[in-house]
Amino acid sequence: MSEPFLVTRGLHKSYPVAGQRLHVLRNLDINGAASGINGIRFLAGSQLVVENCIIHGFTTHGLDVNAATPAQISVSNTRFSDLGSVGVRIAGAVHKVALTDVLIQKALVGFDVIAGGIGTIRNSTIIGVTNQAIVAEGPSAINVDGGVVANNGTGVSAFSNGSTVRIANLAILNNTTGISIAAGGTVASFGGNKNAGNTTAGAPNANLLLQ
Numbered sequence: 001m002s003e004p005f006l007v008t009r010g011l012h013k014s015y016p017v018a019g020q021r022l023h024v025l026r027n028l029d030i031n032g033a034a035s036g037i038n039g040i041r042f043l044a045g046s047q048l049v050v051e052n053c054i055i056h057g058f059t060t061h062g063l064d065v066n067a068a069t070p071a072q073i074s075v076s077n078t079r080f081s082d083l084g085s086v087g088v089r090i091a092g093a094v095h096k097v098a099l100t101d102v103l104i105q106k107a108l109v110g111f112d113v114i115a116g117g118i119g120t121i122r123n124s125t126i127i128g129v130t131n132q133a134i135v136a137e138g139p140s141a142i143n144v145d146g147g148v149v150a151n152n153g154t155g156v157s158a159f160s161n162g163s164t165v166r167i168a169n170l171a172i173l174n175n176t177t178g179i180s181i182a183a184g185g186t187v188a189s190f191g192g193n194k195n196a197g198n199t200t201a202g203a204p205n206a207n208l209l210l211q
Contacts (some may be wrong), residue, residue, distance in 0.1 A: 021045035025053060032058035039080070043067055050075040059084040062107070066092040073097040083107040087126070090117045090140075099124055104133075110152070113140040120145070127151050133175070136163040136185075150174050155198065158185030166208065168192055178202045 023045060030039045030053060039055035039062045042048045048071065055062045055078065062080035065073055070093045080087040080103070087104035090097050091114040102124040104110045110126035110133040113119040119142040126133035126149045133149035135157040136142045141164040148171040149155040155172040158165050161184030168190035172178045178195050179202030181187050188206035195201055 022047040022049070024049040024051070026051045028053045028055075030055045032056065034082075035059065038062075038064045039083075040064065041066065042071070042073070044069070045071060047072045048074070050078055052076075053078045054081075055079070056081045056083070058082075061086045061089045062104070063088045065090045065095055065097070067095070068092055070094050070096070074100075075102055076100040077102075079103040079105075080107065081105045085109065086112045087129070088112070089114070090119060091115050094118070098122070103127075104129065110134060110149070111142070112137065113142050114138060116140055119143070121147065123147055125149075129153065132157040132159070132180070134165065135159050136165050138162060140164075141166070144168065144170050146170065148173065153177065154180045155195075156180070156187055156202075158182060158187050160185060164188065166190065167204070170194070173197050176200070179204065181205055 036058045039058050042065045086109040087107045089112045094116045097119040099121040104126045105128045108130045110129045114137045116139045123146040129152040131153045133152040137159045139162040144167045146169045150173040152175045154177040155175040157180040163185040166188045169192040171194040174197040177200045178198035187204045188208050189204035190208045
């Protein structure tokens with residue numbers, strides 16, 4: 001990995017023709033200096049790739065995806081920290097999002113998928129978040145494979161009726177609430193999880209079979 005390029009005010013990406021644009025952000029240190037609003041905003045386009053970045057010091061979100069048409073979002077080997085709201089927020093349409101080897105810390109919420117999006121988070125760590133580390137809202141679904149959620153308000157949350165989170169090999173440790181499930185929501189487990197040290201443990205309400 002090369003040395004990151006410093007960006008001090010955040011990045012705002014909005015293209016006039018949705019569905020026809022790919023943007024790649026690589027090896028950036030995006031520093032809000034405690035006064036920038038969002039680290040990255042993605043408002044239109046077909047695909048966003050974020051690799052090997054550091055995004056920190058913003059008053060709202062680290063990555064805010066709010067495009068009106070579906071997009072594919074990939075984030076890997078990236079750190080989000082010191083944020084006033086959400087580390088990675090996915091809203092606006094049914095986006096498909098993959099996070100791999102991501103660290104989110106010191107935020108209000110970690111990974112938040114809204115509006116029917118489909119998120120996957122793999123081998124990632126979310127620590128020191130005030131509210132939910134991983135949260136699916138509305139008819140959204142999140143798949144979690146490996147990783148750690150520790151020292152947060154809530155480790156895993158199916159926040160609404162119709163929300164789904166599927167977990168496997170996830171360490172849910174020392175949170176105020178380990179697993180939270182709203183009426184009509186689902187947290188389904190493939191097994192291999194560690195749920196310990198939480199003030200209120202919670203538990204999956206469905207089990208899935210390994211194929």
